[in-house]
Amino acid sequence: MKIRSDQLQQHLNQKTLAPIYIVSGDEPLIQQECCDLIRQKARDNGFSERILLQADGGFDWETLLEHTNSLSLFSDKKIIEVRCQSSKFNDKAAKVLKTCGESPVSDNVLLLITPKLENPIQQSKWFKTLEKSGIFIPIWPIDAQHLPRWIKQRMQQAGLTATAQAIQLLSERVEGNLLAASQEIAKLTLYAENNHVTEETINTSVSDSARYSVFDLIENTLAGSVNHSLRIFNGLKAEGIEPAVMLWAITREVRNLLQLTQLQREGLSLEQAMQNQRIWEKRKPLIRQALQRNSEQALEQILLTSGQVDEAIKGLSDDNIWSALQILLLKLAGISVINEHSL
Known part of the structure; x- marks a missing residue:
């Protein structure tokens, strides 16, 4: 099943953990936050052991099957996290991942973290098998038109209000980099008088920040x-x-x-x-x-x-x-x- 990143919290609140989660995209902040939500839900449900696998060019995908089928050393449940450096998957990877999708283990949660996956991969048999057994969360970039709204929501979550001009100024400064926007908002909580952000607040924050960025x-x-x-x-x-x-x-x-x-x-x-x-x-x-x-x-x-x-x-x-x-x-x-x- 495919869901949006902003639907993940509701999914985790209302349903039991799926055996497989695929978090795919090139926006590191949202991807990290989605993975953190899944990890926290897993810990809350007794998945106390975490196995981290780095799937680079020389990765042996049989290692994933070994961890999937082996008993946990420290608990009854474990989360197996696979971080893929590339969005390309060879035949061995496809075979192993298809096997994981066909026979998910109830005491495991497989968290597959990948760069943006193009449509041909999403239409492949192995991917459809994974998606059928689990949850696919594609991370979409936020374009210039929607960035101000995202920044406004983040400010509200941080307890800040802001003028429209201040939000637009910050949008232009970060140029779509959500990690930078999040860091700037955290910094603004120190500068905003009465938790209200104006253009002057942002200019003051920037002038007092590091000389380089x-x-x-x-x-x-x-x-x-x-x-x-x-x-x-x-x-x-x-x-x-x-x-x-x-x-x-x-x-x-x-x-x-x-x-x-x-x-x-x-x-x-x-x-x-x-x-x-x-x-x-x-x-x-x-x-x-x-x-x-x-x-x-x-x-x-x-x-x-x-x-x-x-x-x-x-x-x-x-x-x-x-x-x-x-x-x-x-x-x-x-x-x-x-x-x-x-x-």
Whole structure:
């Protein structure tokens, strides 16, 4: 069954847990929040053991079946979380996932987290089998037209009211990045007098915020401004930005670029592809520059490397996180990194 992300809370309140949840999309904030709701419901229902699997290019999908069929070491129920780095699934993955959909285990909850899944995948036999046994939650991006309403709702949840001008100003500042919008709203709770946000409140918040932003970093990287990107990178690092926030920003951009290349292969012009993906007008020149420098193969390699950085952030490897992030940025900016370990 397919439901919208804003229907998930009601589903979890009214029904028992499904054996399978597929949370798919390229909007990290909403995807994370949906997964958190599912995890919390699972914990409340006695699923106290959590198994985390990183499905990168070298992942052995038989591992999923082994965990599915094995008895839990610590409890009667367990949640098996599979984080997919790519929206492409080979024949082995399809076979294993189809098996999971055909024979779901009542004492398990399978949480499959993926980038945006295109229609051919959603129409495949293995996916339909999973969807029939569980819940599919596609995460749709919020476009410029609906972003102000989303921001207004988030402000209300934070106990804030705001003028229409303030909401529009914040919408323009974050350019569709919901993670950034959420962070700005949290910051506004410190600046808003009587919990009311005006344009002046937002300007004050921005002027007092960090000298650099992750948006400046990504835009300069897309433009190929290597020296400026590295200065911003070092500034953000010194100011204490979380590595996960920077990684989200990079991987989101790479996935967007990959989606554009795939649409072009399907026959769309770049302009048509950007309209399809709702690219903001003033970002289109940056996107064009990035695609001129990076082939589809190069972008897929960056995305694969980002999975290794994610493991380092989670403490699953000893790689130097900041050096690895710097390498990702250099590659996206079009710089060939000969000896990655030297950074």
